[in-house]
Amino acid sequence: MTATKKRKMISWLFLLPSLLGVFLFFVAPFFVVIYYSLIDNPIQKNFVGFKNFVNVWGNSAFRQAGINTLRFSLVAVPLAVLLSLFLAAVMESRIPGRSYFRTFFLSPLMVPTASVVLIWQVLFNYNGIVNNIRMLFGAGKIDFLKSDQAQVVIVVLFLWKNLGYNMILFMAALASIPKDLLEVASLENASKFQVFWYIKVRYMSSTILFVAIMSLINSFKVFREVYLMTGDYPYSSLYMLQHFMNNTFASLDYQKLSAAAIIMFAVVTGLVYIMYQVENFYGKDLEG
Amino acid sequence: MITRDRQRALKRKKRIDTIKTVIVTMMAVMFAIVFLTPIVLTITNSFMSPSEISANYGSIFATTEKGGKVFVSKTVNLKLIPDMITFSQYFTVLLKSPEYLFKFWNSILYVLPIVIVQLGIATLASYGFARYDGRLKRAIFFLYIIVMLMPYQVTLVPNFLVSRSLGIYGTRWSILLPGFFSPFAVYLLTKFMKRIPTEVMEAASIDGADEWMIFSRICMPLCKGGLASIAILVFFDYWNMVEQPLILLPDSDLHPLSVFLSKINTGEISLAFAVAVIYLVPPLLIFLYGEDYLVEGISYQGGIKG
Numbered sequence A: 001m002t003a004t005k006k007r008k009m010i011s012w013l014f015l016l017p018s019l020l021g022v023f024l025f026f027v028a029p030f031f032v033v034i035y036y037s038l039i040d041n042p043i044q045k046n047f048v049g050f051k052n053f054v055n056v057w058g059n060s061a062f063r064q065a066g067i068n069t070l071r072f073s074l075v076a077v078p079l080a081v082l083l084s085l086f087l088a089a090v091m092e093s094r095i096p097g098r099s100y101f102r103t104f105f106l107s108p109l110m111v112p113t114a115s116v117v118l119i120w121q122v123l124f125n126y127n128g129i130v131n132n133i134r135m136l137f138g139a140g141k142i143d144f145l146k147s148d149q150a151q152v153v154i155v156v157l158f159l160w161k162n163l164g165y166n167m168i169l170f171m172a173a174l175a176s177i178p179k180d181l182l183e184v185a186s187l188e189n190a191s192k193f194q195v196f197w198y199i200k201v202r203y204m205s206s207t208i209l210f211v212a213i214m215s216l217i218n219s220f221k222v223f224r225e226v227y228l229m230t231g232d233y234p235y236s237s238l239y240m241l242q243h244f245m246n247n248t249f250a251s252l253d254y255q256k257l258s259a260a261a262i263i264m265f266a267v268v269t270g271l272v273y274i275m276y277q278v279e280n281f282y283g284k285d286l287e288g
Numbered sequence B: 001m002i003t004r005d006r007q008r009a010l011k012r013k014k015r016i017d018t019i020k021t022v023i024v025t026m027m028a029v030m031f032a033i034v035f036l037t038p039i040v041l042t043i044t045n046s047f048m049s050p051s052e053i054s055a056n057y058g059s060i061f062a063t064t065e066k067g068g069k070v071f072v073s074k075t076v077n078l079k080l081i082p083d084m085i086t087f088s089q090y091f092t093v094l095l096k097s098p099e100y101l102f103k104f105w106n107s108i109l110y111v112l113p114i115v116i117v118q119l120g121i122a123t124l125a126s127y128g129f130a131r132y133d134g135r136l137k138r139a140i141f142f143l144y145i146i147v148m149l150m151p152y153q154v155t156l157v158p159n160f161l162v163s164r165s166l167g168i169y170g171t172r173w174s175i176l177l178p179g180f181f182s183p184f185a186v187y188l189l190t191k192f193m194k195r196i197p198t199e200v201m202e203a204a205s206i207d208g209a210d211e212w213m214i215f216s217r218i219c220m221p222l223c224k225g226g227l228a229s230i231a232i233l234v235f236f237d238y239w240n241m242v243e244q245p246l247i248l249l250p251d252s253d254l255h256p257l258s259v260f261l262s263k264i265n266t267g268e269i270s271l272a273f274a275v276a277v278i279y280l281v282p283p284l285l286i287f288l289y290g291e292d293y294l295v296e297g298i299s300y301q302g303g304i305k306g
Helices: A002-037 A051-058 A060-092 A098-110 A113-124 A129-136 A150-175 A179-187 A192-203 A205-230 A241-251 A254-286 B002-045 B050-061 B088-096 B098-130 B135-149 B152-166 B173-180 B184-194 B198-206 B211-222 B224-239 B243-248 B257-263 B269-301
Strands: none
Touching (some): A002 B098, A002 B135, A060 A098, A060 A150, A060 B002, A098 A150, A098 B002, A113 A129, A113 A150, A113 A205, A113 B002, A113 B269, A150 B002, A150 B269, A179 A192, A205 A241, A205 A254, A205 B243, A205 B257, A241 B152, A241 B243, A254 B152, B050 B269, B088 B098, B098 B135, B098 B173, B098 B184, B098 B224, B098 B257, B098 B269, B152 B173, B152 B243, B173 B243, B184 B269, B198 B211, B224 B269
């Protein structure tokens, strides 16, 4: 017994370096962030309650950024889930050269945004290729990145980068569905749709949840594309939360920063929690 | 009669199957073209001469080349294959514009240490998590997942505060240290290690192996594949970093190429494609050689509860 106890203690030693680092760089300062969000300034340190939150919430730039980011995520995440599920289904059917297609679909994952941003500009510029094609069909030119279509463009860029990753997750989930279950279903004359909806989607519910969460997290990184194409102050519909943070960092307004970070923390946690509950509701009878 | 009907039905089914396969394959090809075009274009364009580049894209980037007027067409011509293949862009980058090479070197100086140290710390930590599960450990692991899920908009504020109070704000360490302790590798590697049957480790401990020996002789060899796939994922992630340097490094001399590349667009469009390709080469090689590891690593991520 004492030997096991000793070993348990040792297993904590393995954890120690990582624990110290995570606490020093992520957890402990987060409490400082909470503290900063509740005082008026770092010098006088008067407790002001939720005044900073009210200020940030009422800040028009924060609202704009929040609405833009949320609107983008609400469109991009479901699309990313559905399209990558579709791609995984394509890969599951018997097509020739499957491993090549896997490589092709996955390749955008490794491309640094900075490397491909030039081509996006060539495509979506006012004089760019997409407009040339539109003109062929008699449609007018649009300055995509300075119009209300700008969000459409970044949804496309987001999907381009992330579909392959999601597809791999779905392929792994599809491969782990018990084969005998599918055989029984086909013996019972289940239609393909029934098999897909009642068996495959059910079995993949935890993967669908994971893909949705990862897509949500990655959707916040679309700032990279936007920033590298349009800089610090893009067209208003492309002004993302990260832009707001960058500009607030520049002005060193600790209170605003802290309150904004905590609001975002709450929103992300809330969204993840909701997805988790939804998955629990639909997939609970499958878990052992 | 019956058999003939049956044969006919079978034949019809076969034909329908073939048509289906053709349709699905065509869709896959279309997707593949969409996915690959931007990458292929970047690469082929890097072999164009500066005059061809500015002739094709001049109306976008409005290049002001030194000396002599360059013909700039009103519309943009996207060319898959250059009129004449030249390496002049690469010569300019490699011989005349050292700042891009400095930034490339910066990227290496950030990414390599982060990949190595993050993996080192993570292998230890995930052994700690995977061996002897307990309530406290589960709570801490959950905390790691939360930290992992937080976007940069949230985590950069704490990072900024710490680097200020440690006096490393604006230095390379402000990027490196949070990278070393990022919980992503811990999360993934713990999942790999939990697949190792406990009996294997217990048997070794009964035979008198101490924890370090179990870790280094049993766990590590079994996790080689996992380590490779996590290293690849971490590499891609940090090679593409944009948010952290913008906030933690006011001095743009320290910026990695992933941030600096965007600043080319206005001035030196003629070599931009070559720089883009040079920056693409390391992840491309890793991707081509390590695709199977990468796929395995991603597959393991699924199922956040595990």
